[in-house]
């Protein structure tokens with residue numbers, strides 16, 4: 243199946259997943275910056291299109307580009323990959339993923355979550371400041387769990403693993419959105 247993988251990545255985790263997936267699927271791989279202004283005809287030849295973006299405050303960065311285009315791609319296999327700092331088994335991930343697509347989008351797009359990590363060395367200054375403010379609030383929380391989250395995310399870590407692309411591969415090879 244001729245597959246296209248498009249990604250947006252700030253610190254490299256999403257790019258890594260997009261690369262793993264493109265190698266596995268023998269797909270074409272592009273940074274969104276290089277394809278976002280392409281004519282519709284560029285995408286016509288692809289039977290499957292995947293957009294991978296990093297999570298920011300429960301949303302997938304630049305996902306609107308994919309959602310706008312995907313309305314015209316309903317005959318293709320479409321997947322959205324959200325890459326975040328939270329572990330896959332974090333209950334907040336399940337809640338966030340339930341809200342990532344509308345009911346209508348769920349008919350033709352399948353969404354997946356892949357755990358990435360945090361890389362403060364590569365993060366932009368606005369992102370670093372946002373994280374500093376968020377961690378500061380969590381550290382002051384009365385809730386012990388929130389304080390534990392704060393000490394988990396206040397430094398760089400890498401929990402990415404190629405195994406998390408397997409459900410995406412199965413979907414792209416197998417078929418339906420169900």
Ligand SMILES: Cc1cc2nc3c(=O)[nH]c(=O)nc-3n(C[C@H](O)[C@H](O)[C@H](O)COP(=O)(O)O)c2cc1C
Nearest residue numbers: 251252253254255256296297299300326327328358
């Ligand atoms: C401002 C900000 C907000 C974030 N919000 C979330 C979030 O809501 N959920 C999550 O799992 N990770 C969140 N993260 C973590 C990133 O999604 C994570 O570091 C991801 O691996 C970055 O991907 P990248 O390396 O491709 O840029 C946030 C990071 C920043 C800087």
